[in-house]
Amino acid sequence: MYHFADSDHARPMKSFVPGPERQREFRDALGRFATGVTVVTTDTPEGPVGITANSFSSVSLDPPIVLWSIGRHSRRFPAFAQCRDFAVHVLGADQLELSRRFACAGEAFAGLDHDRSEAGVPLLKGCLSRFECSRLATHDGGDHAIVVARVVAASFAEGEPLLFAGGGYGRFDRFA
Numbered sequence: 001m002y003h004f005a006d007s008d009h010a011r012p013m014k015s016f017v018p019g020p021e022r023q024r025e026f027r028d029a030l031g032r033f034a035t036g037v038t039v040v041t042t043d044t045p046e047g048p049v050g051i052t053a054n055s056f057s058s059v060s061l062d063p064p065i066v067l068w069s070i071g072r073h074s075r076r077f078p079a080f081a082q083c084r085d086f087a088v089h090v091l092g093a094d095q096l097e098l099s100r101r102f103a104c105a106g107e108a109f110a111g112l113d114h115d116r117s118e119a120g121v122p123l124l125k126g127c128l129s130r131f132e133c134s135r136l137a138t139h140d141g142g143d144h145a146i147v148v149a150r151v152v153a154a155s156f157a158e159g160e161p162l163l164f165a166g167g168g169y170g171r172f173d174r175f176a
């Protein structure tokens with residue numbers, strides 16, 4: 001079934017051609033890439049909306065540009081596909097519950113204390129860093145849309161990041 005490309009190595013690799021029948025393996029391969037965890041928020045006429053996202057990435061320092069991608073199948077896609085202003089919150093290791101909460105649609109903001117940016121974007125409290133963004137472009141990314149934005153304000157605090165790898169959460173273990 002698999003081609004063991006490097007079978008005499010201590011870490012044999014499974015190789016495959018990604019496609020509809022290899023989604024599990026493709027997810028497993030992508031999951032080897034550890035990421036941080038963010039919650040992206042925006043405002044809508046129906047109220048504040050947020051979504052857990054680990055596709056966040058820095059793009060440019062000057063000018064300050066970041067990106068993330070939103071799944072087209074998400075019930076929150078219309079909100080994030082249309083908004084101009086949004087905020088990306090990088091979560092700390094003590095914010096696992098916030099990540100779980102915003103991974104579900106529903107009433108994630110119910111009972112959650114938050115501020116508002118000048119642009120009216122909901123801002124969560126207690127995060128490691130935060131980027132207030134203004135959309136520059138949206139690109140096609142297959143079953144996701146890639147949102148590219150300029151950072152108009154940023155803030156950060158001290159703390160340990162929440163990580164996501166192999167489909168699970170964890171902490172950063174720095175080499176001495």
Ligand SMILES: Cc1cc2nc3c(=O)[nH]c(=O)nc-3n(C[C@H](O)[C@H](O)[C@H](O)COP(=O)(O)O)c2cc1C
Binds near residue numbers: 051053071072102
């Ligand atoms: C750690 C983690 C990272 C995620 N990253 C993304 C992401 O980058 N983009 C995205 O659209 N959904 C991402 N999701 C899934 C969404 O949070 C959400 O569960 C999914 O879009 C279903 O949304 P819905 O209930 O609105 O349909 C992630 C979920 C988890 C737990």
